[in-house]
Amino acid sequence: KAGVTQTPRYLIKTRGQQVTLSCSPISGHRSVSWYQQTPGQGLQFLFEYFSETQRNKGNFPGRFSGRQFSNSRSEMNVSTLELGDSALYLCASRPGQGLTETQYFGPGTRLLVL
C-alpha cells in the first residue's frame, strides 16, 4: 500500500498570502489529522477529519481551516499568512477512530513565510 502523501513538499509564500496544502491518506483510511511542527513549539495538533466532518480541533486561530472530501483526501488552508506560520505541516491517517488505531504520518509540507 502506498503511504500518506502530501503535496507540495516545499512552499515559499509571503506574509498576507494564503496557502492550501493537500494530503492523500493511505487507501482505506478515513481519518486524517493535521499537525504543525516548529522548533519552538514542537508538534502541535491542528485538527482531525473523519467522514468529511471535523471531529477535533486544536488551539489555533481561525486562519487555519481544513476540509475532507468524500474520497478521504484532505486539504488545510492558512489565510493571511504570518511569519510564525513557517513550519513543517504533517498529515497523518488511520482507518477510523478506534482507540487503538495507529496514526501513519506523511513526509510533510515545509512552508516558509517571508
Next chain:
Amino acid sequence: AQSVTQPDIHITVSEGASLELRCNYSYGATPYLFWYVQSPGQGLQLLLKYFSGDTLVQGIKGFEAEFKRSQSSFNLRKPSVHWSDAAEYFCAVGLNYGGSQGNLIFGKGTKLSVKP
C-alpha cells in the same frame, strides 16, 4: 492538562552502546502511548505503541519500551545503537474522547547523535 515530557533534548551515545530515552506523561485516564522517530527531512515513523497488557513492548529496529504506571513513564531502550539510529525521537500520548481516539500529544523530542 495532558502533557508529555522528554527531559533530554539531546543525547550522544557511541555506536554499540546501549540507549535509554526518557518519557513521562501526565494523563488522568488509561494512556495510549507511542514512540515515533523522525529522520531529517522526513515524517514520523512509528517505532512501537502501548495500549494495554504486557508492560514491555517490542518495536521495530530492535527498540523496546517499558510502561510503568507508578512512575508515569514510558522509556524507550535499545541494547546496541547503530549509526543509522541517529534521528529525533518523539514520545506521544493518544487522548481518549469517550471511546474514540483523539489527537496525539507529543513531547518536545530527544535528538540522538551516534559517535563512531
